[in-house]
Amino acid sequence: MTYETDLAAAKRAGRAWGCPCGADNPAHYAACHDCQRPSWSCASCGTVNSEVRSQCDECGNDIPHEALGDCAEGFExxxxxxxxxxxxxxxxxxxYDHGYPASAYEVLAVERxxxxxxxxxxxxxxxDRGQVREHCSGWNAGRDRVIAQPLSDGQPRNAAEEAAQ
Incomplete structure (x- = not known):
């Protein structure tokens, strides 16, 4: 595929990201096509961010600055x-759903x-069978998915309702 076809597909899917230089890019591009500014994807919400800073544009979660590629020996x-x-x-x-058959679950508590x-x-x-359990499995943005996020009053809403807002 070419940049033009990748970009057209990303725009149709609503997954293109804009660079500060003005260029649009497909979500799977790790750097801007025009200026080569690197991008990073938020591990919490999956949003592609093009600014070299440590806060996601969409959800506000902090990502360590070193995770953006500035530190060759890794980051802490x-x-x-x-x-x-x-x-x-x-x-x-x-x-939420783990991405496997019959793996939907409701979060009852998060102990950080x-x-x-x-x-x-x-x-x-x-x-869905009513079994309650505790685990410390990390979120996998490539596999896990949101079925319904809670409203501010604690009532869940589905992903389609969230996308419409």
Whole structure:
């Protein structure tokens, strides 16, 4: 595929990202086609960000500056940054899916920690069979999906309603 066909497909899908230089780019491009400014995808909400700073344009979650590629030997996150990446968009009262058959669940509690024992953080969930369990599985933006986010009054709304707003 060429840049033009990639861009047209991304615009039809509503997934193109704009660079400060004025160029539009397909979501899977790691750098701007025109100026080569690098981009990064938020681990919490999946939004492509083109600004070299540590806050997502869409959800406001902090991403360590070093994660943007400035540090050749890697980076060190704060505990809060690590937890934000692990929890992702999950909120109490929301419904989510692991991407496997019959894997939908409702979040009952998020304990961000830190706790003295392992796991240092955990999420309490209830599956569709009513089974309640605790786990510390991190959000996988490539596999997990939001079914319904809670409203401010604690009532869930589905992803289609959120997209319409």
């Amino acid at each position: 996150m704060t505990y809060e940054e690590f937890i934000a990446l692990q929890v992702g968009p999950r909120r109490v009262g929301g419904r 920690g830190p706790r003295a024992q392992w796991p240092t953080w955990q999420i309490t969930v209830r599956d």
